[in-house]
Amino acid sequence: MNNRRLSMMRLLDSRKKFTARELAMRFNVSVRTIQRDLDHLQQMGFPLYAEVGANGGYHVLPNRILPPLQLTEHEAFGLFMMIEYLEKVSDFPYGSIRAQLAEQYFSSLPVDVQDSITRMRQHIAFLQHHCVQPEPMTTKILSVAVEKSKAEFIYTSRNGTKKVEAYPLGIYYEHGYWYMPAKNKERILLYRVDRIQQFDILHRMDGSIPTLKDWLSSEDNRASVEVVLQFTDFGARLAESEPLFKPVQQNKWCGQVPPDEFPFMARKLLSYGPEVKVISPVELQELIMKLLQSSLAQYSHNKFL
Numbered sequence: 001m002n003n004r005r006l007s008m009m010r011l012l013d014s015r016k017k018f019t020a021r022e023l024a025m026r027f028n029v030s031v032r033t034i035q036r037d038l039d040h041l042q043q044m045g046f047p048l049y050a051e052v053g054a055n056g057g058y059h060v061l062p063n064r065i066l067p068p069l070q071l072t073e074h075e076a077f078g079l080f081m082m083i084e085y086l087e088k089v090s091d092f093p094y095g096s097i098r099a100q101l102a103e104q105y106f107s108s109l110p111v112d113v114q115d116s117i118t119r120m121r122q123h124i125a126f127l128q129h130h131c132v133q134p135e136p137m138t139t140k141i142l143s144v145a146v147e148k149s150k151a152e153f154i155y156t157s158r159n160g161t162k163k164v165e166a167y168p169l170g171i172y173y174e175h176g177y178w179y180m181p182a183k184n185k186e187r188i189l190l191y192r193v194d195r196i197q198q199f200d201i202l203h204r205m206d207g208s209i210p211t212l213k214d215w216l217s218s219e220d221n222r223a224s225v226e227v228v229l230q231f232t233d234f235g236a237r238l239a240e241s242e243p244l245f246k247p248v249q250q251n252k253w254c255g256q257v258p259p260d261e262f263p264f265m266a267r268k269l270l271s272y273g274p275e276v277k278v279i280s281p282v283e284l285q286e287l288i289m290k291l292l293q294s295s296l297a298q299y300s301h302n303k304f305l
Helices: 003-012 020-027 031-043 073-086 101-107 111-123 138-147 212-217 233-239 259-270 282-297
Strands: 048-051 057-060 149-157 160-168 172-174 177-184 187-192 196-205 225-231 252-257 276-280
Touching: 003 020, 003 031, 003 057, 020 031, 020 057, 031 048, 073 101, 073 111, 101 111, 138 149, 138 160, 138 196, 160 187, 225 233, 225 259, 252 259, 259 282, 276 282
Parallel strands: none
Antiparallel strands: 048 057, 149 160, 149 196, 160 177, 172 177, 177 187, 225 252, 225 276
16 A cells, blocks of 8 residues: 555544545645545445535544554564453453454464464463453543543442442553542542442533543642651562552662551551561551451461460
8 A cells, every 4th residue: 555545544534524626635646546545445444435515525434443554573463462461451441452352463464474473472471460340341431531520330448338429530550450540529539440330420520620641640749757668688679569669779668658548558568578667657557567466366266376
């Protein structure tokens, strides 16, 4: 396919309507040449729709099947591996990473590239944990966030089940789970998507709701306390994979943490066992000791305690 036809595909895919004469003027060719190009695009499956009349023109059908990408062999390898990995992510928004999508893409590749990928698959694996959610909610949440609309949903947490009204900012994927920050009254709270049920749109919009990217990059203005942690050598290596504790320098971590986050941080630190010690503050030390005592109480009937 020549560059003009590729450029024409991108132009028409912008969802605008163009007449053959407008396209001819834009590409500096004759109307007859443009019509041949449009016929060629339709024959290869590009979903063009032509409207006749004074306000007519060519545009692309909604819910269309997009044309194949023009990739190098290495780019095809990379795209296949990426699709295969993303298929394992539960409830990927808009269902775009469908089951067997990697195989569909694989079957469209040249035989020699298929052979290379078949051999490559024997030497790569994706072992990251992925949560299996009971109901797909991500597409609906993302659509509501883009529209800055209010949502009502049932949420189950450690404190029980309750009905919530909030404005979703978006969703992000971390450690095998989808998370939804949402503005609830005057606070932005974090909800795990797999704990959400009966998600409904209230069609009340608020243009002041920040985007997810704005929220992630914003400074935390809550009152904070300095936390100092001392890791063992092994603990410091474990902390390298935990964004919360970056950077650890000389096995020590210092940072400002809002007291509201102490319960979350205490449980996170318990997973490190003896590989980390809280130097300060006392409040965090006491919270960890209470959690440890609760754990030990489950075994208080055992003779060896």
